[in-house]
Amino acid sequence: MTSDDTAGCPLPISQYTQVLMAHGGGGRLMQQLIERVFVSAFSNPRLDERHDGAILDAQGRRLAFTTDSYVVHPLFFPGGDIGTLAVNGTVNDLAMCGARPRWLSAGFILEEGLPIETLERVVASMRRAAATAGVEIVTGDTKVVEKGKGDGLFVNTAGVGTIEHDLPIGPRHVKLGDAILLSGDLGRHGMAIQSVREGLEFEGPIESDCAPLADIVMGLIEAGIPVHCLRDLTRGGLAAGLNEIASTARIQIDIAENAVPVSEPVRGACEILGFDPLYVANEGRMIAFVPESDAERALAVMRASPVGDGACRIGTVLSDAQGLVTLKSRIGARRILDLLSGEQLPRIC
Amino acid sequence: MKFIDEYRDAGRAQECARAIARSVTRPWTIMEVCGGQTHAIVKFGIDELLPRDITLVHGPGCPVCVTPLELIDKAIAIASKPGVIFCSFGDMLRVPGSHTDLLSVKANGGDVRIVYSPMDSVRLAREHPHRQIVFFAVGFETTAPANAMAAFQARREQLGNFSLLVSHALVPPAMSAVLSAPHNRVQGFLAAGHVCAVMGYHEYEPLAQEYRVPIVVTGFEPVDILEGIRHCVLQLEAGKAKVENQYARAVKREGNLPAQHMVREVFQVIDRKWRGIGAIPRSGFGLSPAYAEFDAERRFGVADYHAEEPSECLSGLVLQGVRKPVDCPAFGTRCTPEHPLGATMVSNEGACAAYYRYRRQQDNRRSL
Numbered sequence: 001m002t003s004d005d006t007a008g009c010p011l012p013i014s015q016y017t018q019v020l021m022a023h024g025g026g027g028r029l030m031q032q033l034i035e036r037v038f039v040s041a042f043s044n045p046r047l048d049e050r051h052d053g054a055i056l057d058a059q060g061r062r063l064a065f066t067t068d069s070y071v072v073h074p075l076f077f078p079g080g081d082i083g084t085l086a087v088n089g090t091v092n093d094l095a096m097c098g099a100r101p102r103w104l105s106a107g108f109i110l111e112e113g114l115p116i117e118t119l120e121r122v123v124a125s126m127r128r129a130a131a132t133a134g135v136e137i138v139t140g141d142t143k144v145v146e147k148g149k150g151d152g153l154f155v156n157t158a159g160v161g162t163i164e165h166d167l168p169i170g171p172r173h174v175k176l177g178d179a180i181l182l183s184g185d186l187g188r189h190g191m192a193i194q195s196v197r198e199g200l201e202f203e204g205p206i207e208s209d210c211a212p213l214a215d216i217v218m219g220l221i222e223a224g225i226p227v228h229c230l231r232d233l234t235r236g237g238l239a240a241g242l243n244e245i246a247s248t249a250r251i252q253i254d255i256a257e258n259a260v261p262v263s264e265p266v267r268g269a270c271e272i273l274g275f276d277p278l279y280v281a282n283e284g285r286m287i288a289f290v291p292e293s294d295a296e297r298a299l300a301v302m303r304a305s306p307v308g309d310g311a312c313r314i315g316t317v318l319s320d321a322q323g324l325v326t327l328k329s330r331i332g333a334r335r336i337l338d339l340l341s342g343e344q345l346p347r348i349c
Numbered sequence: 350m351k352f353i354d355e356y357r358d359a360g361r362a363q364e365c366a367r368a369i370a371r372s373v374t375r376p377w378t379i380m381e382v383c384g385g386q387t388h389a390i391v392k393f394g395i396d397e398l399l400p401r402d403i404t405l406v407h408g409p410g411c412p413v414c415v416t417p418l419e420l421i422d423k424a425i426a427i428a429s430k431p432g433v434i435f436c437s438f439g440d441m442l443r444v445p446g447s448h449t450d451l452l453s454v455k456a457n458g459g460d461v462r463i464v465y466s467p468m469d470s471v472r473l474a475r476e477h478p479h480r481q482i483v484f485f486a487v488g489f490e491t492t493a494p495a496n497a498m499a500a501f502q503a504r505r506e507q508l509g510n511f512s513l514l515v516s517h518a519l520v521p522p523a524m525s526a527v528l529s530a531p532h533n534r535v536q537g538f539l540a541a542g543h544v545c546a547v548m549g550y551h552e553y554e555p556l557a558q559e560y561r562v563p564i565v566v567t568g569f570e571p572v573d574i575l576e577g578i579r580h581c582v583l584q585l586e587a588g589k590a591k592v593e594n595q596y597a598r599a600v601k602r603e604g605n606l607p608a609q610h611m612v613r614e615v616f617q618v619i620d621r622k623w624r625g626i627g628a629i630p631r632s633g634f635g636l637s638p639a640y641a642e643f644d645a646e647r648r649f650g651v652a653d654y655h656a657e658e659p660s661e662c663l664s665g666l667v668l669q670g671v672r673k674p675v676d677c678p679a680f681g682t683r684c685t686p687e688h689p690l691g692a693t694m695v696s697n698e699g700a701c702a703a704y705y706r707y708r709r710q711q712d713n714r715r716s717l
């Protein structure tokens with residue numbers, strides 16, 4: 001059989017010519033969109049690091065700079081709302097650069113008809129979240145769009161943090177043999193949103209894990225742990241985070257499925273919908289790559305923080321010159337842990 | 350988690366695999382019928398625990414994979430019409446039709462919604478009396494009772510704005526087709542546990558007798574599947590060919606009688622096409638004459654759509670267990686989940702997608 005024999009297969013959709021929801025799902029389609037449209041247009045050494053934020057040199061001081069937009073529906077969900085997300089998400093992106101989060105901007109796109117009271121509740125959440133994370137919201141912007149042209153409220157935050165150490169932190173600094181540490185159980189945010197959005201009722205309420213992670217990161221750095229890479233596990237979950245790092249660093253990462261904690265309600269909800277918790281979004285979970293010899297000490301530091309008390313070791317950097325994540329399954333066989341193509345879609349049966 | 354953890358226990362799985370290895374004296378080829386089982390086998394690496402003499406081949410039980418191309422085209426045509434709310438289970442949205450997919454229809458402004466239950470679409474029909482609500486009723490016998498219930502409820506409430514685009518497939522005729530194909534190499538079956546939970550397993554008894562194959566009703570967790578394989582191997586080694594029930598915690602011989610009653614109320618058995626395989630007589634459900642008014646194909650005038658499915662595509666052979674996904678020269682190169690050439694690469698439960706997602710590197714190495 002020659003390779004041309006399959007040319008007559010059911011017609012392929014070769015390239016999507018318009019944006020699909022799947023382009024925002026944190027999977028391979030989104031990576032392709034970023035590569036094709038944004039990286040090719042904006043490429044520069046800081047962007048090309050492909051980190052959660054850019055590291056900038058401002059006359060001898062190192063700063064971290066990042067931005068993120070929040071379009072969550074519903075605006076309020078168990079464990080948080082769009083305001084707590086908008087603050088913690090950007091705080092966490094700065095923390096993943098090894099920076100101390102300092103200043104945030106807040107941009108609001110309001111849809112005509114949004115109750116002012118709703119906006120006030122969101123803003124009050126943002127004030128509390130900023131106070132908890134130790135950041136100031138120092139500038140902002142407000143726009144209003146016609147009814148039907150927004151989903152009530154969109155928020156954008158950008159953030160600046162200061163880097164107060166000389167550690168190089170990022171995917172390219174991961175080393176062979178590094179231990180991979182996870183700060184707690186997975187999947188709470190994604191399944192909390194899913195259950196509210198779809199009106200699904202499970203045995204216990206699932207609350208979002210939305211939380212600032214800067215304390216954990218500052219703790220690791222102040223304890224003198226030579227951290228190599230940090231990543232918060234948002235869209236696409238643990239699988240996306242590990243795959244992005246593996247492909248940027250050209251390494252093979254190996255994790256043990258048994259070592260990854262998932263709470264019973266989240267597992268139950270995932271089983272019902274046919275979701276894999278390794279791909280579900282989190283808003284208060286991170287992974288850290290540290291030298292094997294520092295792993296136990298780093299875990300103790302992470303566990304000392306209330307948002308890291310479930311920290312555990314999930315895997316190791318096995319070899320270089322590959323961009324691959326493998327997983328040892330519960331029954332002891334090894335397989336690939338791949339990026340999803342787009343979003344996880346609930347299955348038929 | 351009860352009923353999950355004990356069936357994913359590494360010790361039990363490995364013990365079961367050792368028991369299989371002790372029983373095997375010669376090579377056997379076993380087909381798991383259901384796409385959910387295929388997914389579990391590849392995801393957990395169940396086949397890696399098995400002795401070399403056991404070959405698992407993957408059956409036609411992925412509802413997304415076997416839905417004919419022209420039905421996807423019909424869905425796309427209906428979903429593109431103004432005023433329609435087109436409801437589907439999530440994994441049908443990415444399946445390519447002749448020219449486009451439902452995700453693209455949605456991006457173009459079509460009102461395509463993912464629902465978790467067909468009853469959600471009945472609720473939409475109630476809430477939007479001036480719009481046409483269409484439910485894409487896809488699946489095997491497993492989803493038929495709930496889909497039937499949606500039609501039943503819509504008729505009771507006289508929801509004239511509700512209809513179903515039906516593409517239900519039946520497992521036993523597909524197993525017959527696999528067994529009677531001239532190139533068949535399947536010697537034993539793991540029957541789909543959830544299909545049997547609805548329909549029971551008495552209808553498999555004539556198949557086991559006629560074709561002299563063991564059929565083991567099997568669940569979906571690693572220990573279930575290994576137990577199913579063990580029962581199958583024991584029968585093959587002893588020269589037996591009967592129906593056994595590994596999945597007794599969910600399946601009774603007679604099945605779920607109220608569910609079957611609802612299915613008979615709404616559906617009738619019809620001939621249908623299977624993507625990649627072709628026409629199989631009496632292998633699907635269509636709406637019965639009493640429910641014809643809820644047939645979306647008639648309502649939207651798409652009944653005579655026809656799409657050619659070229660016979661060269663390997664997915665038909667994969668679905669019949671004749672070839673493995675890695676046998677295809679396009680696998681993982683020109684055919685990937687982002688740009689699927691065939692339906693088996695689209696669905697999570699499709700054999701090609703499962704291989705691509707979980708083990709393309711290992712298999713590439715093996716085939717070198």
